[in-house]
Amino acid sequence: MPAACESVLEDIEDIVSAEDLKPHDRQFVRRNVFPKVRKRNSQKNVQADDEPPSDSVIPGVQKIWIRTWGCSHNNSDGEYMAGQLAAYGYKITDNSAEADLWLLNSCTVKNPAEDHFRNSIKKAQEGKKKVVLAGCVPQAQPRQEYLKGLSIIGVQQIDRVVEVVEETIKGHSVRLLGQKKDNGKRLGGARLDLPKIRKNPLIEIISINTGCLNACTYCKTKHARGDLASYPIEELVDRAKQSFQEGVCEIWLTSEDTGAYGRDIGTDLPTLLWKLVEVIPEGAMLRLGMTNPPYILEHLEEMAKILNHPRVYAFLHIPVQSASDSVLMDMKREYCVADFKQVVDFLKEKVPGITIATDIICGFPGETDEDFQETMKLVELYRFPSLFINQFYPRPGTPAAKMPQVPAAVKKQRTKDLSQLFHSYNPYDHKVGERQRVLVTEESFDSNYYVAHNPFYEQVLVPKDPLLMGKMVEVNIYEAGKHFMKGEPVSDARVHTASISRPLAKGEVSGLTEEFRRSPQNGTNWKAQPSAEIPVKTRLSSWMALQLPWQQEGGGLKILSVSLALLAVLVMFYYGGMKTEL
Numbered sequence: 001m002p003a004a005c006e007s008v009l010e011d012i013e014d015i016v017s018a019e020d021l022k023p024h025d026r027q028f029v030r031r032n033v034f035p036k037v038r039k040r041n042s043q044k045n046v047q048a049d050d051e052p053p054s055d056s057v058i059p060g061v062q063k064i065w066i067r068t069w070g071c072s073h074n075n076s077d078g079e080y081m082a083g084q085l086a087a088y089g090y091k092i093t094d095n096s097a098e099a100d101l102w103l104l105n106s107c108t109v110k111n112p113a114e115d116h117f118r119n120s121i122k123k124a125q126e127g128k129k130k131v132v133l134a135g136c137v138p139q140a141q142p143r144q145e146y147l148k149g150l151s152i153i154g155v156q157q158i159d160r161v162v163e164v165v166e167e168t169i170k171g172h173s174v175r176l177l178g179q180k181k182d183n184g185k186r187l188g189g190a191r192l193d194l195p196k197i198r199k200n201p202l203i204e205i206i207s208i209n210t211g212c213l214n215a216c217t218y219c220k221t222k223h224a225r226g227d228l229a230s231y232p233i234e235e236l237v238d239r240a241k242q243s244f245q246e247g248v249c250e251i252w253l254t255s256e257d258t259g260a261y262g263r264d265i266g267t268d269l270p271t272l273l274w275k276l277v278e279v280i281p282e283g284a285m286l287r288l289g290m291t292n293p294p295y296i297l298e299h300l301e302e303m304a305k306i307l308n309h310p311r312v313y314a315f316l317h318i319p320v321q322s323a324s325d326s327v328l329m330d331m332k333r334e335y336c337v338a339d340f341k342q343v344v345d346f347l348k349e350k351v352p353g354i355t356i357a358t359d360i361i362c363g364f365p366g367e368t369d370e371d372f373q374e375t376m377k378l379v380e381l382y383r384f385p386s387l388f389i390n391q392f393y394p395r396p397g398t399p400a401a402k403m404p405q406v407p408a409a410v411k412k413q414r415t416k417d418l419s420q421l422f423h424s425y426n427p428y429d430h431k432v433g434e435r436q437r438v439l440v441t442e443e444s445f446d447s448n449y450y451v452a453h454n455p456f457y458e459q460v461l462v463p464k465d466p467l468l469m470g471k472m473v474e475v476n477i478y479e480a481g482k483h484f485m486k487g488e489p490v491s492d493a494r495v496h497t498a499s500i501s502r503p504l505a506k507g508e509v510s511g512l513t514e515e516f517r518r519s520p521q522n523g524t525n526w527k528a529q530p531s532a533e534i535p536v537k538t539r540l541s542s543w544m545a546l547q548l549p550w551q552q553e554g555g556g557l558k559i560l561s562v563s564l565a566l567l568a569v570l571v572m573f574y575y576g577g578m579k580t581e582l
Contacts, residue, residue: 057169057170057171059088059162059165059166059169059170060088060089060090060166061089061090062090062091062099062100062101062130062169063090063091063092063093063098063099063100063101064085064090064091064092064093064099064100064101064102064103064165065092065093065094065095065096065099065101065102065103066078066081066082066092066102066103066105067096067102067103067104067105067120068105068135069105069106069107069113069116069117069135070105070106070107070109070113070135070136071107071109071254072205072252072254072289073205073207073210073254073255073256074105074106074107074135074136075199075205076205076206076207076254077105077134077135077155077158077207078105078134078199079196079197079198079199079205080158080159080190080194080195080196081103081105081134081153081158081161082196082197083194083195083196083197083509083510083511084158084159084161084162084194084195085103085161085162085165086195086197086507086509087195087509087512088162090165092197092507097127099129100129100130100169101129101130101131101132101165101168101169102120102124102129102130102131102132103132103134103161103165104117104120104121104124104131104132104133104134104135105134105135106133106134106135106136106137106138107135107136107137108135108136108137108140108220108221108223108224108395109136109219109220109221109395110390110393110395111393111395112393114137117135117137118146121133121146121147121150122146130168130169131150131151131168132150132151132152132153132161132164132165132168133147133150133151133152133153134152134153134154134155134158134161135155135224136155136220136221136223136224136225137224138150138152138154138177139152139154139155139177139223139224139225140220140221140223140224140397141223141396141397142175142177149173150173151164151165151167151168151172151173151174151175152164152174152175152176152177153176154175154176154177154178155189155210155224155225156178156179156180156187156189156190156210157176157177157178157180157190158189158190158194159190159191159194160176163176164176179226186226186227186229187229187231188207188208188209188210188229188230188231189207189210189229189231192206192207192231192235192236192238192239193238193239193242193511194511195509195510195511195512196509196510196511197507197508197509197510198248198504198510200441200442201246201247201248201503201504201505201506201508202247202248202249202250202441202442202469202470202499202503203248203250203251203252203441203442204239204240204243204248204250204251204252205251205252205254206236206239206240206243206251206252206253206254207231207254207255208230208231208236208253208254208255208258208261208272209228209229209230209231209255209256209257209258209260209261209262209264210225210226210228210229210255210256211225211226211227211228211229211256212225212227212228212255212256212257212260212292213227213228213257213260213263213295214257214292214332214333214334215332216331216332216333217330217331217332217398217399217400217403218331218361218364218392218394218395218398218399218400219395219398220395220396220397220398221256222256223397225256227264228257228260228263228264229264230261230262230263230264230265230267232265233262233267233271233272233275236272236275236276237275237276237279240276240279240280241279242510242511243510244279244280244281244284244499244500244501245500245501246501246503246504246510246511247470247499247500247501247502247503247504248284248499248503249281249283249284249285249439249441249470249498249499249503250284250285250286250287250439250441250498251276251280251284251285251286251287252287252289253276253286253287253288253289254289254290255289255290256290257290257291257292257295258288258289258290258291259291259292259294259295259296259299260291260292260295263295268299269291269295269296269299269303270299270302270303270306273286273288273306273312274306277306277309277311277312280311281498281499281500282311282496283439283472283496283497283498284311284439284498284499284500285311285312285313285439285453285498286311286312286313287312287313287315287457288307288312288313288315288316288317289317290317290318290319291316291317291318292318292319292333292334292335293318293320293335293339293340293343294334294335294339296316296318296343297335297339297342297343300343300346300347300350303316303347304346304347304350304351307347307351307354308350308351310455313355313453313455313456313457314351314353314354314355314455314456314457315354315355315357315456315457316347316354316355316356316357317357317358317359317386318340318343318344318356318357318358319358319359319388320337320340320358320359320360320378321333321359321360321361321364322360322361322364322367322371322374322375323337323371323374323375323377323378324337324367324368324370324371324372324374324375325337326366326371327364327366327367327371330364330365330366330400330403331361331364331400337374337378344356344382353455353456354456355385355386355456355457355458356382356384356385356386357384357385357386357387357388358384358386358387358388359387359388359389359390360375360379360387360388360389360390360418361390361391361392362375362389362390362391362392362411362414362415362418363391363392363406363410363411363412363414363415364392364400364406365392365394365400365403365404365405365406366403366404366406367406367414372414372417375418376417376418376421379418379421379422380421383425383427384422385427385428385458387422389415389418389419389422390415391411391412391414391415392406392411423482426480426481426482427482428458428480428481428484428485429480431458431477431480431485432477432478432479432480432485433476433477433478434476434477435474435475435476435477435490436454436455436460436474436475436477436485436487437454437455437472437473437474438452438453438454438460438462438472438473438474438475438487439452439453439471439472439498440452440462440468440469440470440471440472440473441453441469441470443464444461447464448464449461449462449463449464449486450462450463450464450465450468450469452468452473452475452487458484458485459483459484459485460475460477460484460485460486460487461484461485461486461487462475462486462487462488462489463488463489465489467495468489468495470497470498470499470503471495471496471497471498472495472496472497472498473489473490473493473495473496474489474490474493474494475487475488475489475490476488476490
């Protein structure tokens, strides 16, 4: 066999030659093809109303379980993939045991997250489940041994998840790992107007950019998400408007570094935020995601004004990682401790009551006892109400993994010491007795309360009254814990409905365009509905014959070979002689 045949194909398009028809030509040819349906005896016909077996190779009828690890950016990707699959006819299930296929959306930040991911793959294979992998782990290292033979959807290819799932169900292994580009320039990723199933119908997570400008020596995410690529402001504003029209009352802006937004497209974060503030309805709120110190320093004045806006949470997540300049230099963090303090001190002065959250890594290579004590002093000084403490894990392929490591016992002890310091103070005790305005959006983990947030994005537990969900209410704080306060609604206060329209039902697909709702085959007008309620007959006739609207511009479904196309046509004819368009 020629050597060229031994190369690994990372993308399904790699097998398309120069002689093959282009998507435009293929679409033109389709218009002149009219399949002749062969009539069968009625007793041999497959009953249209009978749901096909779950092991059928017909795409769009299987049950899919989706598991996501990691950050809010990853969660947003998972919501988009669920929405597209449900819109195509697949049933998204919370029961992993009944699912035909597992879609595992991974995180590469720490070893434990990847261990969970690896164990889930093994469990799926033992249970004879079909598997599709997504997220940062396979994107960064697709040739790892335990990923061999499995389908992968890249972090910038989530708009093609239907293709990958469809081929995987047929028994093929497909890997789409390419980058989104426009005239050679890297884009932020898949389109923002794709169908989505929000985990919480009241909260929209919007990724404003992907990648970053840093090269931190410990970070594996950079290998997956790459350099900074920002979405245009108008696309982000349009996405926010659409979300509010669908009943959302809280928006989270997320990315690997929100502070760097726009540097690649000639704009900046404050410009985006002012545009977004203009479209936020009364009672709805916006939460800004993580930003590194270097990129917020030059915008401090404008950021303070924005964080004082009544429809923006006075909250900012600014990771410091260490209070030792020598450790920060080894991390290649591109700032010093004085820069971090300047940002925090300025915002605390200009935005009274602001919540500053931060991250700290314990036991980074080369960290001495003196370095660690500097970090302890920083925490004692600011008493951060929200502190993410991480024991250092060397990630394969990163420069930090090759550095001399701090002994495991030392890392563990430092993590314990910092945790004890963090739990030695209660940041909310002084707020007992206050009257606060809160937005109710979630249910607590123990299901005993509803979760609300005050203007500083501090967590307030309120009574589990269905009338409060999605409302802006006033409460009296009567109790405080380490991570929360408890509030009782004020009886004479006005309750404001934050959503400008009825929120979607849990599991309901958002973002379905009118073009997708109205099938060209039979003119049926669809309503957005939970995937479980899409009629079987619909899934078999119209869903499969309809090309997905978000894939029509140069991204139609690709057929692996002529033989597969013919096989698919035969299968379609077998199930009721349906007219199909491959």
